[in-house]
Each structure stands twice: as structure tokens, then as C-alpha cells.
Amino acid sequence: MRTRVKICCIGSPREAELAISAGADALGLVAAMPSGPGPIADELIADIAAASPPAISTFLLTSETSAASIAAHIDRTRPTTVQIVSHIAAGDAAELARLRPHIRRVQVIHVEGPQALDLVPAYSPFVHAFLLDSGRPGAATPELGGTGRTHDWSISAAFVAASPRPVFLAGGLDAGNVGEAIRRVRPFGVDVCSGVRRNGALDLTALRDFMRAVRAADES
Numbered sequence: 148m149r150t151r152v153k154i155c156c157i158g159s160p161r162e163a164e165l166a167i168s169a170g171a172d173a174l175g176l177v178a179a180m181p182s183g184p185g186p187i188a189d190e191l192i193a194d195i196a197a198a199s200p201p202a203i204s205t206f207l208l209t210s211e212t213s214a215a216s217i218a219a220h221i222d223r224t225r226p227t228t229v230q231i232v233s234h235i236a237a238g239d240a241a242e243l244a245r246l247r248p249h250i251r252r253v254q255v256i257h258v259e260g261p262q263a264l265d266l267v268p269a270y271s272p273f274v275h276a277f278l279l280d281s282g283r284p285g286a287a288t289p290e291l292g293g294t295g296r297t298h299d300w301s302i303s304a305a306f307v308a309a310s311p312r313p314v315f316l317a318g319g320l321d322a323g324n325v326g327e328a329i330r331r332v333r334p335f336g337v338d339v340c341s342g343v344r345r346n347g348a349l350d351l352t353a354l355r356d357f358m359r360a361v362r363a364a365d366e367s
């Protein structure tokens with residue numbers, strides 16, 4: 148299977164073009180967050196989403212936690228897909244599926260231990276995919292992604308095996324480790340922010356190296 152690639156923390160229409168021409172399947176557009184390198188204004192998210200070609204998914208990353216506020220955020224920014232970066236209540240996940248049935252819904256799971264596996268049955272009926280990341284939602288300043296840290300990939304591999312939905316792997320990936328991550332976890336897709344950036348900007352060399360490493364892993 149060809150591993151899908153999502154390039155996250157897109158900060159401008161130019162970065163969106165670079166990611167697409169390097170072979171990205173999806174763009175991550177990070178809205179307001181308590182921490183992390185990626186946030187841009189909702190207006191810019193809406194502009195980049197509106198300009199993206201049909202075959203490219205645009206992921207709105209939202210830190211909203213109620214179904215109504217997530218639906219309102221989707222309506223303001225008009226992405227193809229919403230990535231929910233907090234472990235929201237299952238009732239809100241169900242309600243969002245009812246309120247916005249046509250938007251693709253991706254639930255982030257922060258892998259802090261094997262208890263992450265308990266969340267598979269809780270969310271699966273209401274989402275199209277999961278995304279495993281390395282945040283610490285319970286920290287004094289909550290970390291909801293963009294940490295540049297990996298997590299325990301043996302738990303991620305068990306999550307992929309248990310999940311009836313496709314799973315993206317994120318958290319500290321770069322050209323140097325993404326091949327091993329794909330071989331160990333076998334995710335549907337990989338997702339990267341810090342690992343393809345230098346001094347905050349999307350780095351073309353790092354991006355191309357990352358794409359090459361993904362394709363090499365697919366062929367191995």
C-alpha cells in the first residue's frame with residue numbers, strides 16, 4: 148500500500164504549493180492552540196483550503212472540544228477534513244457526526260501509554276480515521292501536537308491492529324526515522340510538522356528527503 152503523506156503546519160499559499168508539488172496527499176492547517184509552532188489565522192486557513200486542488204485533502208486542526216464549536220469552526224474555514232486534537236467526549240464525537248456528516252472527521256489520540264488502546268471503541272463509530280500523536284493534553288500548558296517528539300511505536304502498532312479505521316502516525320517524524328516508523332507501525336498515512344521545517348519555514352530539501360524515505364519504505 149502507498150503510505151499517504153500529510154504535511155502539517157502549512158503557513159502560506161506558497162508552502163501549500165511546495166507541499167503539493169513534493170507529493171503531499173493532505174495539508175494540515177493549524178488553528179489557535181495552547182502551544183506548538185503551527186497556528187495560523189482562521190482567515191488564512193479558509194483561503195488555503197479554498198485554493199487547494201480537488202485531489203488534496205485540507206485538514207483543519209481544531210482545539211475546540213464541543214460538537215457545536217467544532218461545527219462552527221468548520222463552517223468558518225471550510226476544509227475537507229477536521230482533525231480534532233483533544234480527546235473530546237464520545238457524546239460530542241457522536242453529535243458532530245450528526246451535525247456535519249459530510250466532513251471527514253479525524254480523531255487525534257495522544258499516545259502516553261497502553262491506555263490509548265481503550266479509545267479505539269469509544270471513537271470508532273463516529274470518525275473516519277485516527278491520528279496518533281505525542282501530545283500531553285494534561286500538562287500545565289496542554290500540548291496537543293507539534294511537539295517534535297516520537298512516542299512508543301509498539302503501542303501505535305497495536306492501535307493500528309485494533310482499529311477498524313485508517314490510522315495516521317505523527318509525532319517527531321523526519322526523513323531519518325519515518326522509514327522505520329512505517330515498517331514498525333504500518334500506518335495508513337504519516338504526518339509531519341517539525342521534521343520538514345528549518346527556522347520555522349518549510350524546508351524543500353527536508354521535505355523531499357522525507358517523501359523519498361516514505362516511498363523507499365513503501366517499496367521495501
Ligand SMILES: O=C(O)c1ccccc1N[C@@H]1O[C@H](COP(=O)(O)O)[C@@H](O)[C@H]1O
Nearest residue numbers: 155183184185291292293295319340341
Ligand atoms: O504544530 C502545531 O503547532 C500543533 C499544535 C497543536 C496541535 C497539533 C499541532 N500540529 C500537529 O502535530 C503533529 C506532530 O507534529 P511534529 O511533527 O511532532 O512537530 C503534526 O503533524 C500536526 O498534525
